Amino acid sequence: MPNTEPNAALDTVPDAEPGPGTATTPARPLRTVLVANRGEIACRVFRTCRELGLATVAVHSDADAEALHVRTADAAVRLPGDSPADTYLRGDLIVKAALTAGADAVHPGYGFLSENAGFARQVLDAGLVWIGPPPEAIDAMASKTRAKELMAEAGVPLLRPVDPDRATGPDLPLLVKAAAGGGGRGMRLVRHLADLPAELAAASAEAASAFGDGEVFAEPYVENGRHVEVQILADTHGTVWALGTRDCSLQRRHQKVIEEAPAPGLPQALRDTLHSAAAEAARAIGYTGAGTVEFLVSAAHRPYFLEMNTRLQVEHPVTEEVYGLDLVAWQLRVAEGAELPAEPPAPTGHAVEARLYAEDPSRDWQPQSGPLHRLDVPGVRLDTGFTGGDTIGVHYDPMLAKAIVHAPTRAEAVRRLADALARARVHGPVTNRDLLVRSLRHPDFAAGRLDTGFYDRHLPELTEPASAGPVAGNPVGSTAGSTAGGSPVGISALAAALAATAARTGSAAGLPARLGGWRNLPSGHQTTVYRAEPDGTAYEIRHRLTRDGLDAPGHPDVRLVAAGPERVTLETAGVRRTFEVAVYGTRVHVESPLGACAFTTVPRFPDPAARTEPGSLLAPMPGTVVRVADVAVGDRVEQGQPLLWLEAMKMEHRITAPTPGTLTALHAAPGRQVEVGALLAVVSEGP
Structure with a gap:
């Protein structure tokens, strides 16, 4: 990313008086930054620190002892235990770690203690620099109910809460939300008054478990609304930047999946209103640093304030790409007392981000854990906390990476991101990669027809098993043939079987294709059964090499060109394609221009103990x-x-x-x- 910002060298920033509502610690050049977080965001902050010549300190739980963010940092301090409550949520231990390692500043990242005013005060009381907004600003936005009151006083448009005890039919549908926290926890949609008491109780219990605060409230639910947010950056001298809009409407279970900047299809007058409202929200609480003001925009283009996130957002890279800024660098500069230019850089082009999660759509999107053998997404900015060879643990968020593309136009950015994800090598647990590719290629998404109900309407078709598509293949039990030699999944399974045969021959050159592996004595078909992931469809592959070439029932039009343990070339109806095959125990990954497939080899003799x-x-x-x-x-x-x-x-x-x-x-x-x-x-x- 090109650096278009002034004051690139942190230690040249002059001292400055703190602005209204800011921390009162004197501005001073930073030397060593501890990141009170883990995974992708810790690696992201460390990357900028390294570019700016700052030393870095990581903290880690026992489960994260060998994590990428620990390996990336200059120094690391152990937080004994595995659970967040014992480690990354222990502000006292983190402050002690910072002092022990000689850090002079703490960056909270996002999640965990990033919006905890008490932790910010602990950092400041220890004489450390807090790389975030003042504790008073965090307090002001900590409760969504209190935040709405403040925003109403500032003239920011919002939805008025509904008293659940007085709710009537015309108030429906209602959205029950946790007053503290976010991420969809403690959130329930209520369409029938009879369901309201139970949903209030369930939401309160979940909020208490997640955030230690069971307070919930209800507000009108806006059908077909869009989730649009504005990135804020403010210094201690009174300058506030509103850095355009982001659309985060594609959400599943209230968790964002795909984000982009700028939000497409908004009238300029609405953009101006959102920018002005976000800036006023920041000024109303004396905000400094990076933050985000979130809005719900109705189908009639009416905006309503949702909440203010007093931290960096997961989706901040799309704003960085459009504006040519490093928001983490500016967080560090603001903490040192730097002054923002009067106006931000002009935005250019369009950026789209997709969140890659280890989760299984065939099992109600359950998070997955286990070894990640390879992670390679070509042609994109990849923000991640993992590399090939790492293990995805069970204690934390299952997000593997964020893939971001910036291009001159939205159409080009979307096309490039979809293609990059389709070609990605993600070898390990099941992921949501197919959902991301199909979402980006969906006609409604391509046309910018976005709202928070996108997945309510389209999830079944977006998660339809490949074997049920228009080019149905040859799964076990199927009597239907297929055009062009079988489905993409079936042909990929055939390639996997041929690679396995080549591996068993021990020949680096692979199977002989020209003579078909002819033998004087006839041989029977080799049979292998693969179970495709994530839908579990079984593919029985039978093949043998004869004088006439490849004999593979179910794939009569497929000709073997060459086969090795890691690469198979097949020709179908005159079209030649190469299949890359990677094997990890019983798990097999196959990538080709037809798409990526993952299989589990079914044992010939199942274990009775199972x-x-x-x-x-x-x-x-x-x-x-x-x-x-x-x-x-x-x-x-x-x-x-x-x-x-x-x-x-x-x-x-x-x-x-x-x-x-x-x-x-x-x-x-x-x-x-x-x-x-x-x-x-x-x-x-x-x-």
């Missing part, structure tokens, strides 16, 4: 039991009835009865740590 009692509920991932329903052994339960809630990777997962029947065993209690596959409960069928 069988479980019918009706058993097994932990889908390692985690902690946070709640158990009001049920007891011997009770009658219905299919889909919640029995307990498991928290893993910062998300709550509901474990439900798989069938109507009787609860015959319950092996869960709040606080119990469970491993993947642990028996949680048993429901026996019958009346």
Whole structure:
């Protein structure tokens, strides 16, 4: 990214008097920065610190001892334990770590303690520089209910809260939200008044568990609204920049998936209103540093204030790319007392960001953990906390990376990002990569028809298994042939089988294609069964090499050109394509111009020990039991009835009865740590 900013050298910034509402510590050149965070954001901050000549200090839990952010930093301090409550949420330990390592400043990143005014005060009281807004500004925005009151006084347009005790039919639908925190935790959509009491109680319980504060409120739900936000950057001298708009409407479970800047299709008058309202919100609380003011924009282009995030946002790179700025660098400069120019740089082009998560769409988007063998997304800016060879743990957010593309036009940026993700090598747990590619290529997204209901309308088609698409392949049990030699998934499975055969021959040159591997004695077909991920469709691949070439039932039009353990070239209907194959135990990844596929090799003789009692509920991932329903052994339960809630990777997962029947065993209690596959409960069928 080109550096178009003044004052690039931090130690040349002159001293400055703190502005209204700012921390009173005197401005001074920074030398060493501790990042009170982990993963991608810690690596992101360290990158800028390194470019600006600053030393860096990481903190880490035991689970993160070998994490990329620890390996990237100049020094690292251990926070004993694994859970966030024992480590990254312990402000006292982090301040002690900063002092021990000789840091003179603390950057909070996002999440964890980044919007905790008490932690900011701890940092300042220790004589350290706080790279964030003043604690008073954090306090002002900490409660969404109090924030709305302040914004109303400042003339910022907003939705008025609805008293749940007085709500009536015309008030519906309502959105119940946690007063503290965010990220969709403690949020419920209510369309029927009869559901309101239960949803209020559930939202309050989830908010208390996530944020330590069970306060919730209700406000009107805007149908087909867009989530639009404005990036704010303010110094201690009274200058406030409103750095354009971002659209973050593509959300699933209130979690952002794809973001872009500028928000497409907004009238200039509305943009001006949003910029002005965001700047006024910042001035109203004496804000300094980087922050974001979020709005809900109705279909009629009416804006409503949602909240102000008093920190850097996950999606900040799209603004950086459009404005040619490094927002982290400016956070550091503002903390030193630097003055912003009167006007920000002019924006150019369009930027789009997609969040790559380790999650399984076929299992209700459960977060995934395990070894990440390879992570390679060509042609993009990749902000990540992982590299190939790392392990995705179970204690934290399952986001692997953010892929960002900047281009002269929106259409070009979207096309390039979709292509880069489609060609990416992501070898390891199942991810949401296919959802991202399909979303970016969806006609409504391409046309800029965006709102927060996008996935409510389109998720089924965007997550449809490849084998169910218009070029259905040859899954096990299928009698239908296919044009052009099978589906992309089926041909990829064939390539995997041919690569495995080449590996077994021990020949680096691969299988002989010209003579077809002819033998004097006839041989039977080699049979391999692959289970495609994430939908689980099984593909039985039968093939042999004959005098006439490749004999692969189900793929009559496919000709083998060459095959090696890592690369297979096939010709179909006169079109030649190369398939790259990578094998990790029973897991196989295949990439080609037809798309990326992942398979699990099905063993010929299944392990009898893998069988479980019918009706058993097994932990889908390692985690902690946070709640158990009001049920007891011997009770009658219905299919889909919640029995307990498991928290893993910062998300709550509901474990439900798989069938109507009787609860015959319950092996869960709040606080119990469970491993993947642990028996949680048993429901026996019958009346």
